[in-house]
Amino acid sequence: MAEKAKATIHDIAEVLNITASTVSRALNNNPRISDNTRKLVLKTAKQLNYQPNNIAAALRNGKSHIIGIIVPTADRTFFASVVRGIEEIANKINYKVIICQSYDNYDKEVQTIDALLSARVDGIIASIGKNTEDFSHFKRAQEKGIPLVLFDRTTDELEVSQIMIDDYLGAFKVTEHLIQQGCRRIAHFTSPKKVSIFRERLRGYTDALKKHNLPVLDELIVGSNLQLEDGRKSMEKLLALPEMPDAVFSASDYGAMGAMQVLKERKIKIPQEVALAGFSNEPFTSFTDPPLTTVDQFSIQMGNMTAELFFEQLKQNGKKHLPQKTVLKPELIIRQSTLKK
């Protein structure tokens, strides 16, 4: 029972007294194989419990039918959903997906690229780590002719197809919505990191203020890592100001939650005294009390589209292609945390 020698096409060939090439062709539906032979081969394959060895085929063909995905972390809803979206498409055309996490660690990201190249993946789909400022590891991959597509956390420093949401627009919509609700002193939680998504959200925020002739005040813009704890601290910082804000727009839902906790602890009414909005539409935002206004990023669809973009590029087989930049429109999800009226 230990060594059920795995059957190969040679074993099948031997049984039928034909050669491995014929078996291979029969299994691959090559038209030059007679129906009779094909049937015999299939039958014998089943009998021997034959399982094709993709590794051998991959070596010969130079195609592994595996694509590598790099995400900062796989257990955040957004990334998990995008991955799911990618996998849905990949599976349909018989591709498998290797998931790698960079943990927002630059060195790990570099290593991961090398590992994927060594694994001879047919291509790479990635969302860049927060701390990455040098992109030569991605360039190396591209130079080897490996198709590369970036999503969400992207960069313009690479000639690469990318798919992201319009963070600027999302933030603009949130801010404008807050203004329409009558807020005039709107604070913003952002991240000082160089990741473009946060800069874009900041830009959307400031532009909306400007459009409505509201001042952009440094004291109301708080930088942090945007986690729950950061949200708490940022909120406390704001409450220590001479004049309280009448709204907080956090660039992350987690940051908004931290703010919500502090506000509730201090019995500050949401949204009457301070309106609150987040970004990402994490599942929990509909459960909170009050439910949180936020921005939906269509993560599964984003995964689908990323995969489609990727496979399109893969089909072109290394030929030059113009990098496409697809920008998805996010949707403002208005909930009670901002509904003053």
Added chain:
Amino acid sequence: MAEKAKATIHDIAEVLNITASTVSRALNNNPRISDNTRKLVLKTAKQLNYQPNNIAAALRNGKSHIIGIIVPTADRTFFASVVRGIEEIANKINYKVIICQSYDNYDKEVQTIDALLSARVDGIIASIGKNTEDFSHFKRAQEKGIPLVLFDRTTDELEVSQIMIDDYLGAFKVTEHLIQQGCRRIAHFTSPKKVSIFRERLRGYTDALKKHNLPVLDELIVGSNLQLEDGRKSMEKLLALPEMPDAVFSASDYGAMGAMQVLKERKIKIPQEVALAGFSNEPFTSFTDPPLTTVDQFSIQMGNMTAELFFEQLKQNGKKHLPQKTVLKPELIIRQSTLKK
């Protein structure tokens, strides 16, 4: 720029006027290679931008250094975290991980097993789909000598190592905690599916009631799919009873959230009038108002342990091993939704 022919050990050999075998040995730190040669090889490898071809090595060695993971869905926090836990361990010893989702679909699960076997993964870690009642696809994998480890959604019908949490104990603890808080009419949301985790939770619930001489009332046990909407409906059903329950223990956090929404809409006080508890410690449970008492499943650690169990088995290299069954103790997380005192 298109065809930067990827360098192989033969290319390195040619440059240095030695053979590929020497290069291979040099790269693998074989002690029989002189330091001088090794240095030259490494230097040349770097110059040529050599990237080992794992596929070729895998074919030769019969080891792909890839393990397959099958989960019902990758975008649920619990599974995403377990996967992360597995990946942490796997990466440390230079293994990669292929994630596959069964979507709780039996056919897809079977196909996935075949795909992984063809990909020649070195082993499989899986959590069984809800609708799977025949396990021969897993048996087939085992017969081929592929190490298999199951987590969370497991079965005793296979001779296989498994790792799960003690759902019975978790449910028992929750129920006993509710009783200690003075609740006497405790309802339970469960699932009619054959998945053992829900049956175990139900058993923990009833046993705790019995231990404290409380009646087990059918009218208080509501079956559903345990999603948010189901929780709402179940709660409404309970509120329609002649006598209201004084506590609800849902076998899922989502179900509990549904109940919470209904209770709040009806201005029924939590926990004073109805205490509320869930199961899984989804991230959002700490954000709700009031924060939800629930049971933590240590998902990342579960992933770590699953991976460790798996690699232990892998090391034994097909030798017989006694399947181990590891049961993790879950932790009761007490929050305000059940604290009457």
Added chain:
DNA sequence: TATATATGTACAATCGATTGCACAGATTTT
């Protein structure tokens, strides 16, 4: 009937890395 075309298989090289064995030259032992 002789030649041309179709049909079905076989042969052998290939993908890139690994490894048992052989062997030459250098060093040590007796």
Added chain:
DNA sequence: AAAATCTGTGCAATCGATTGTACATATATA
């Protein structure tokens, strides 16, 4: 100084599937 041992490297087979080319037989065409 002859024999034994050590060092460092080369040779060639191997992992399993694929595929261009060759070739034999069968059928169609002239």
